[in-house]
Amino acid sequence: MTAARARPRMGAIRLKCPYCGFIEDKVIDSRPVEDGSVTRRRRECSFCQKRFTTYEKLESIPLIVVKKDKSRQAFDREKIVKGLVKACEKRPVTLEQISQMAAEVESMLYNSLNTEVESERIGEAVMERLKEADEISYVRFASVYRQFTDVGSFIEELEGLLEGKGAPGGRNESV
Ligand SMILES: [Zn+2]
Secondary structure, eight states: OOOOSOOOOGGGOOOOOTTTOOSOEEEEEEEEETTTTEEEEEEEETTTOOEEEEEEEOOOSOOEEEOTTSOEEEOOHHHHHHHHHHHTTTSSOOHHHHHHHHHHHHHHHHHTTOSEEEHHHHHHHHHHHHHHHOHHHHHHHHHHHTTOOSHHHHHHHHHHHHHTTOOTTOOOOOO
């Protein structure tokens, strides 16, 4: 064991139990996820014994998002998650699928090695994945993301989606 760089002892962080609020837990399982840049820990509350999960990520070089109006802000995966949760409301998409999609988009962006990314690219990458997961959620997300200003373009998007589907047992279009 070498004491190389200062390594944050992330497993030692005490967290508030999401069930009872007690601040003392033990880590019962710890494993790397994605490409190893994230550590998933199963924790057990020392008071109520309920289990919860944390994802710990080493802070890396910030990725800057360039918005449509050319303003810039740091990339935030949580925003993708929030947008997806909203779009997938009452749809058969699990939170796990959502985190997976957000994680995929994030690693794709980081792997591109660009320090700046246009917000539209993020949106398209999210939509690509959402389209495969659930079409209704996809249209909802797209409607917000592309900021449709009129119903017409929204319907166009929806129609294009249904036409392009062509799945057996689907709806009959008689227009
Ligand atoms: Zn507890």
